[in-house]
Amino acid sequence: MEKINNNLLLDANSVFKSVPIASEQKVADLGCGKFGYFTFPTAKMVGKKGVVYAVDVMKACLEEVERKSQVENFSQVKTIWSNLEIWQATKIESASLDTVLLVNTLYQSDKRSDILREAVRMLKKKGKVLIVEWENTDIPFGPEPEKRVKKQPLIDAAPKLGLELEKEFKAGKYHFGLVFIKI
Secondary structure, eight states: OOOOOSOTTSOHHHHHHHSOOOTTOEEEEETOTTTOTTHHHHHHHHOTTSEEEEEESOHHHHHHHHHHHHHTTOTTEEEEEOOTTSTTOSOSOTTOEEEEEEESOGGGOSOHHHHHHHHHHHEEEEEEEEEEEEOSSOOSSSSOGGGSOOHHHHHHHGGGGTEEEEEEEEOSSSEEEEEEEEO
């Protein structure tokens, strides 16, 4: 796999090693952001027969991802505007995805359980949810400490959402990663 160095604070290579993405899969990058840091590497992995849904609540972000998709000929990238906090608002079929990526998304919301519930809705049985968030360490950048997501409450809530923790990993110096499987 080629080295990915789009975001120096986050180790994308360790993320992709922790949740392998295969050719022809259907993946959603929930909260994809303006640059598609995970959308485009994922698009390369799923290939032209796969699909990557780039989902965001910010239309300007989606316009930029759409523009880059067209310029770089990523026809497998589909942009979807959605408020992830609303049940079934994301226009992706239930139980249709192999993997859901939630990278630096949850800290931006006070309705984290609603976002997770929506993510799980879209996953196939045995599908995986990858969560990457900021460590709760004292650093002078990143989100405010009170906005950071704590790892243990996510792990504790997983069974109620129909998820089982598969693995924990370091996603660079400032981030933790969790991989859950839908049971």
